[in-house]
Amino acid sequence: MRRYLMRWFLGSSIIVFFMLHVMSPPSSLFSWQFIHNLERDLYDLRLNVAAASVVDDRVIIVDIDEKSLAEIGRWPWNRQILSQLVDRLFIDYEIDLLGLDIAFPEADNSSGWSQLEVLANTLLKDQDGFLAQLPEIKKQLDYDQQFADSLHHRRVVLGFSFATLESRMENVQAGLLPEPLLTAEEVRLLPLKYESANGYIANLPLLQANALGAGHFNVSPDVDGVVRRVPMLQAYQGDLYESLSLAMARVILGEPTIELGLEKGSGGYHRLEFLQLGARKIPVDAYLRTLIPFRGPQGSFPYLSASDVLKQRVSDPQLLKDKIVLLGTTAQGLLDLRTTPVATVYPGVEIHANLLAGILDHQLMDQPAYIVGMEWIILVLSGVLLLFLLSLLSPLWATVNTVLLVTGIVWFNVMVWEQLNLVLPLAATLLMILSLFLFSMSYGYFIESSHKRAMAHLFGQYVPPELVDEMSRDPSSFNMRGENRDMTVLFSDVRGFTTISEGLEPQELSELMNEFLTPMTRIIHEQRGTIDKYMGDAIMAFWGAPLRDEKHARHALDAAMGMVQTLEAMQPQFKARGWPEIKVGVGLNSGPMNVGNMGSQFRIAYTVMGDAVNLGSRLEGLTKQYGVQIIASETTVAAVPEYAFRELDRVRVKGKDLPVVIYEPLGARDHLTESVISELVLYETALTHYREQHWELARQLLLQLREQSPERLLYSIYLERIDYFSHNPPGEDWDGVYTFTTK
Structure with missing residues (x-):
């Protein structure tokens, strides 16, 4: 009897806990933010499920x-x-x-x-x-x-x-x-x-x-x-x-x-x-x-x-x-x-x-004052009923009845939503049922150290130890389940790697790649990046997961610039060892990506997927076409206003119908020299004339630019296009976009 009284007492304490939350104003001591957060998420879920799929053409958006x-x-x-x-x-x-x-x-x-x-x-x-x-x-x-x-x-x-x-x-x-x-x-x-x-x-x-x-x-x-x-x-x-x-x-x-x-x-x-x-x-x-x-x-x-x-x-x-x-x-x-x-x-x-x-x-959702009373009644009735059933039933039947109770409450909530346009709170009731069930099954507590070990096991191979420690402070916020986030991806590839590999013995090639990949990885880690994978001479990394990063685009761009600068500083060391010069191309893109554990039952990895990721890979490939080492997309550029960029082109890459504007990063705006600024202004003027089909004006400016910087391939590219368009006008509806048909 004493054992049952203790069980009822602790179970009733759980019910009282949630009753206090329901009856308390949002800013009071007994109002818990985590329940409000879940309530907002459940509201969003119901809203998306109930959303109409028909376009309303009474209102037109210009x-x-x-x-x-x-x-x-x-x-x-x-x-x-x-x-x-x-x-x-x-x-x-x-x-x-x-x-x-x-x-x-x-x-x-x-x-x-x-x-x-x-x-x-x-x-x-x-x-x-x-x-x-x-x-x-x-x-x-x-x-x-x-x-x-x-x-x-x-x-x-x-x-x-x-x-x-x-x-x-x-x-x-x-x-x-x-x-x-x-x-x-x-x-x-x-x-x-x-x-x-x-x-x-x-x-x-x-x-x-x-x-x-x-x-x-x-x-x-x-x-x-x-x-x-x-x-x-x-x-x-x-x-x-x-x-x-x-x-x-x-x-x-x-x-x-x-x-x-x-x-x-x-x-x-x-x-x-x-x-x-x-x-x-x-x-x-x-x-x-x-x-x-x-x-x-x-x-x-x-x-x-x-x-x-x-x-x-x-x-x-x-x-x-x-x-x-x-x-x-x-x-x-x-x-x-x-x-x-x-x-x-x-x-x-x-x-x-x-x-x-x-x-x-007449389709506006309502949350009148009496909703609080309805929630309180549902909470008390379902809590007492469940506590009574859980104390009598076996684990199997306790689980079945808990699922049935949750199903009934959710069904009633949805019916009230759809038929009466009433938003009846749901989070506190569901959390109370879950808490009572876990308490009854003696499965309500987890050891914090086990979370930390699991965090290191899950993410230690992707992110540096400092970030694993930071994530371990709040392990419940991180998991490997798939989700959609706004992130930045980086692709890096060694130019002419096939030629390099053919000229070295296998042992030398292995040493060369280790000497190359180690500092590149260190730079990515220093900028809070996550290594996705190494693909021979290529590196794929991303920012914004597993640890959220509001400045993911800036950190990725800093990493890319740091990789190029570090590689240039390493060239004398490579030359001293008889190794060939190494150049890399880096592609950066920001946007919504799916991140999480992905793969098969045989092999799985924490990685990113989506159109934004594919575009990042395509941009890395375009660095060879434009003779630059880094190409960033317009979404990455928009997220880093403190950097100066040179617009390279408007392109339509293979596999995508919509065009994208691509840029070459030049460095922090306040560190640009007068000569770079002057060249950039002149180039932007030439680009404007080019897109307005003022071929001769654009040609004269580009010739001047090529004379100033003959090593820059970009000016020759546009001069070749102008020669073509001068004899083959693109038409008035030309949008200035160049389409690539290969990767």
Whole structure:
């Protein structure tokens, strides 16, 4: 009896542990972060499972993508182009409503109109002829007015952004805010709880005055950095401003006002539960945020390149007719990519498209206050039932009943999600069931030292001992299961290895490779890299796993530069021993990769796979074509802004349809000499002329560059291409991409 009482006491302690968590506010002593972390993961899992697979063509995203930037020019575009884009959408394609996921806080001075105004008031103020022409000149050069005119009397909702504490833009005030949805006087009388912004980046008064309305495009990342919610109402200086999706929904539904749905307790109204928009309820949490109803990964809504719209290349104009359009960007350099439950890189503009569709479809998830009570009841009932069963049943039947209980709770949770749009917490209940089961089976504890030994056994052959020690401090965070991560891969290969090997005896060749591979490996380890494998004379390494590395691209690039420099320093030593000179080619690429234990039942290895890995291998092979020792992809270059690079080419490698821009690293920007900078500027000018098909201008500059640096193969490559294209023009639609048909 005493033994059973102790078992019930310890089992009940586990139940009480989770009950305290459920009943405690998130910031209290009895609220445990690891349960909240799991809850977020389970929410993401349910969201992905329930996501619709059908593309919603009611909302079209006009995308300022890499293609648009390449064709139209770098951002920001002048407002004349934007006014043309708006006119195209409303006149040529007859859209219904346009929302802009972009703010325009500053005047556009790219036309030179502001300088002309200064001259008109100073040096040319007495020139009657000039002053008489000034109004007409203004029509041509006042791009802000042209843009404002394109918005006037059209259904256009502008976007703007609030500066929160996390954004590090304290007290920024740019542009003009629209009229608030609720003023500070109205809000003061309501029992609302919210986080106030400390600044804003809005639109020019001229633009705001000509638009139908405006909404903020702020998002609200959770503590793990994942965007799951958007503040439907954002406070600033006591006033409440609506989100972009809410502002667009009000226009579409013809609902000028919003009513507040307040929960009434014994002491009066004390919490806002939802926003009433006509017949639609928009559920919000205590901080006025709404869960984003993601339809799926990127592409749940049709995308059209902004350049295609501007140049009237949309294949089916009916796709846009009477549709809702969101203008936003997916270009990496424009910083509107978010981490979401459905994708680690997700366009911010599609977040607003999901919210707008959810409002129109009555498909917004809710977490009302009574959810806590439901979770508490389920927790207590399932805990007591399981504790009773586990104390009576054999291990086999205890396992069967535990699985059945988990299945029933998950089924009920999913039904509530799908039928009632309610997000019922799940993590605490599942963890409690698991804890009770492990406790009952006497299998709940693991010895820390065994984890460390296992960590060294698993990863010791791949990473240096220092990293194994670092990983051992938190062994539960590391395993060899496959997962997708953003990483950088390096491929290195010895040039002319076959010739080298034929000229040496087997023993000498072995010594040579040992002398070569040892310092190369040391450099990779010093830069926190993981050796994947040696392939004869080749090395494959990666950064970002098993230990996460936010600077994986920089560390990989430093390793590549260090390998080349060290090899050059070793050449006198090789020469003294009668060995041939060794040159290497190194390819670097960053991107999402699958990492983990992979192989067969006969042999398995911790390695990386995926398109990003294959591209890294292809880039290593291209070093021979361009006469350079290191080639880095555009994704690696974007992640290391402190380095200077020479753009080599836009290429389409074998096995990939999409082109990639490749670069040669030159070193830290602040260490470049004047001669290198001058040569780089001249080369970039030649490259621009080449891609604009100004063959003779490009030829003259490249000849000058080749005369300055005759050892650089790159200039001769482009001169040969120019000779060919001069006699065989590539056509107006030529994209400047060179396609390689071999590895």
